[in-house]
Amino acid sequence: MWLWAKAIRLLVLISYKPHVAQLYNQVTIKPGQRLYMVNQQYPYRVKFTEDTSTPRSTGDLSKPSKRPHQMSSEGNGEKIRSPANTSSTPRTDQHRMSDGSPPPKQTPPAESDKSGSAGHWSQGLKVSMQDPKMQVYKDDQVVVIKDKYPKARYHWLVLPWDSISSLKALRSEHMELLKHMQRVGDQMVQQCPDAHKLSFRLGYHAIPSMSHVHLHVISQDFDSPCLKNKKHWNSFTTDYFVESQDVIAMLEHDGKVTVKEGTNELLKLPLRCHLCHKEQPTIPKLKEHLKTHLPS
Template sequence: MSGQGWNTVLETHARRKNPEKELASNVLLKADRNVITIWDGFEKARFHFLVIPRDPFTLASGEKLPSSDLVNLVALRKSDHAVEVLKALKKQADEVKAMIEDEMMKKDGWVWPIKMGFHAVESMRHVHMHVISSDMISDRLKNKKHYNSFHPTLGLFLHYDDVLEQCELGQNDFPPKSHFESLEKEALVSFYTDEEFKTIPKLKEHLVAQFERRAKAAKAKLKQKREAEEARETVKKLKSDE
């Protein structure tokens, strides 16, 4: 992408006429008439995708949404068509979530929570929704900003349901960028235990340990459930043979 700024890559992908042919399989995951999903190239968790409205975005009326409405989340929130775009993103995001959950079960033997939402301070042009597993385990999570921008309660990660509700109610006022930038510098606090950590390496050790502990518990619970189901089936068969 010679001559192209790094922060316009999503915008370029959104404007591709035939993403299925123009993008490699390790870039594009899904595409339909109005939405594409790509792999996040700098994933901050075990599973991390970006769901993006295509440009042009065709409204239900048949009209094309102005490109200016898709520059970022602030612009979209001010658009008269924000809810329609958000619902289109959610439809594909739900499909991506199901794919992730299937892969989780195949690879790891259990399913853990998946978050959907937006960054309050976007580093890339063009609206994009994150679909990201909640583990936050990735070699590419390297600094405080990376972690805090996805913390579920700090305020930098705007959950989809909250954004949709605000747009449906016409609540489009948005705090200044400086408010969110100050949150990026907040302490590293575990979303599991509320424990504070001084360094990213120590936090990441904690995240891995907490994830593994929950994985072990979840797998044990699933095993007990399967064994109980098998026992019921055995009893049922014995009764039918009497």
């Protein structure tokens, strides 16, 4: 808070994100007025200049300055609040500003905060596995759910109730659990009405995008609108997809699971049919080709 002895012009520059247009607000401060700087969300700069222009009439000074327009951020349509919308000033910030030091900069909320109580999107499996509508089987060790974005006609996930973040967190004491997950996955295949004409694979992504260990049980038709790009395809048809039996063998032999360096590069490999290995230029072309392998 400052007390001014002469009229000045105050120019406030607020910058929320580099790609969002900057907002300017110019205010004339009259002698004797107190200035409070209130900003809890956005970095800003303040410029003070002495007012050398012709003084405005009393009527003009009583007119409020025009507030900057609210702007929509790109892509999500969310509103960015202008500083004029701030309703109160925290007492702690008043003390900081009264001693001459600038108010602390506040960074925009992280992506993980935007989803509220649900947490970051990578934690979504922990929510889905508790949803009775998603569950197709459960026992005291594991639960089976439908993949929310299946990459084939049949695509289930087998998840342990125990909290295990990734393959790297697995140890030899988890071996029996993984064997049980394998058995449950095999049962899902046996109960599938199309098991007699479709083949299945059971395995893990070497570097999963979702937190919490989960075993994929997926039919090899890959006939799904959710399979949309090269990353989707290569994550199930290259060594990025680690067979369940291989993971169990690593635990038995080494007591841990090792992911090879450069595994992420496998997602960038050319599109190749997983059956005849013929290269395809695009996902639409690949899907057309896959139809030739589908059982009649």
